[in-house]
Amino acid sequence: MLRKTEWQHCLQVFEEMFPDAHCELVHQNPFELLIATLLSAQATDVHVNKVTAELFQKYRTPEDYIRVSLEELENDIRSIGLYRNKAKNIRALCEMLITEYNGILPEDRDELTKFPGVGRKTANVVVSNAFGIPALAVDTHVERVSKRLGMCRWKDNVTQVEEKLMRWTPREEWTNTHHRMIFFGRYHCKAQNPNCPECPLLDLCREGKKRMRAK
DNA sequence: CTCCCGATAT
């Protein structure tokens, strides 16, 4: 298992490799970010941006998503995958936003998870990126990188990974670290064929050393 | 744990 001082070194390396890591889901306001993040489940952000480019022209407010039929909304997001669940959730979410929240998104993580289709990860993305509240959302990249490095256990669930990351990372660095770990996982420590030979963290990486031995 | 699901990379 990784030591805390080794993790602090990882944080430094993440910053050096991806100093300008940021949210790559294109959005103009908190509501658009929520929709984009909900759509991003099991889809690449490039693909999400391709879909939202047109979607956000047609749908600007929660009311706009309610006006059309469920079938029409499904068609507008079909190419993204998991489109039936996502369309149903977006609709229910918008109705709830209008009737219970006066159309205004709450700036609270636990309040956001009450919306259909919004789990802990999505809520963390919204509060950190849209409202400036420190959060460390654990997505597929953050989880994979954490487990490969050995900063948590393989069997830990995403909540346990998040707790460990928050405990070992200064609060003011949570949001930055989240973005840097995504970039690190997406462009360097990739799911298929990670670039271990050129990795500055190879010396302390459990999975990396194992992979190098196997070759 | 399974299901939802199309697009893309390997």
Added chain:
DNA sequence: ATATCAGGAG
């Protein structure tokens, strides 16, 4: 052909 992609609900 198969794995993976900014997950969440039942």
